[in-house]
Amino acid sequence: MLLDPADGSLGPLLRVADDRLGGGAGYGRHPHRDVDVVAVVLRGSVRHAWGREAVAGPGDVAVLRAGRGLEHDEIAGADGAHVVQTYLRAAAPGGEPAHDVLLRPTGWVDLGRADARLWLGTAGPDVPPGLRLVAGDDRVTATVGEGPVPGDGVVLVWQLDTARPAWAD
Numbered sequence: 475m476l477l478d479p480a481d482g483s484l485g486p487l488l489r490v491a492d493d494r495l496g497g498g499a500g501y502g503r504h505p506h507r508d509v510d511v512v513a514v515v516l517r518g519s520v521r522h523a524w525g526r527e528a529v530a531g532p533g534d535v536a537v538l539r540a541g542r543g544l545e546h547d548e549i550a551g552a553d554g555a556h557v558v559q560t561y562l563r564a565a566a567p568g569g570e571p572a573h574d575v576l577l578r579p580t581g582w583v584d585l586g587r588a589d590a591r592l593w594l595g596t597a598g599p600d601v602p603p604g605l606r607l608v609a610g611d612d613r614v615t616a617t618v619g620e621g622p623v624p625g626d627g628v629v630l631v632w633q634l635d636t637a638r639p640a641w642a643d
Contacts (some may be wrong), residue, residue: 478567485634486589488606489561492614495520503547506540508564512585512592513538513548514578514630516609518555523547533578535594537585541569554570558614560605562590589635597623604633 486494487494488509489528495501500523512522521529522536524546530536541564548557576583581590593602597610603620610627623629 480591483634485632486562486565487560487605487632488563488601490616491559491561493555493557493559495548495557496554497550497552497554499554500549500590502547506538507543508567509540510562510564510585510587511540511559511560512536513557513559514594514628516558516628518553519551520555520557521549522573522575522583523549525571528573528575532577532633533584535579535592536577537576538567539566539570539572540564541566544571544604546573556609558609560585560592560630560632562587563638565589579639591631591633593629593631595629597625597627597629599628602631602633606631606633 515530515532516536517531517532519531521527524544580595581593584596585592597602597608599622601623606617606619606623607630608615608627610624610625
């Protein structure tokens with residue numbers, strides 16, 4: 475069975491992107507509306523060109539809540555950036571846009587929403603179950619699983635409420 479974000483089978487999850495930007499490169503100014511984007515910086519740094527223009531470095535988690543809409547860009551630092559971005563349906567559609575940077579969190583990251591939880595840590599025996607994104611050896615792999623995660627690397631675990639949402643009926 476294929477999972478399709480449009481049918482609600484992935485709950486709030488819309489997309490996961492493994493992005494690599496060269497030094498000083500950006501995505502270009504672009505709009506978002508009614509989406510929450512959670513970006514984990516694995517290497518380098520990214521400057522968010524909107525609002526207070528916060529900079530996120532290695533291990534930081536940037537949370538963009540587009541709400542009723544905004545236009546922005548993200549620009550890599552001089553050494554480039556490797557970022558995993560997860561796009562979720564907005565927790566508060568039509569709300570006020572916001573951007574926050576959480577400095578090097580580990581364990582469960584408070585995203586302020588009941589339908590999606592993020593855990594951030596390293597490979598090993600104590601990784602919680604869920605959708606696991608493992609960044610190691612310059613690549614990111616995704617699997618659903620539980621139990622130990624072997625090897626080295628940064629691990630992101632998403633636990634998602636995949637109950638069929640009312641809008642999908």
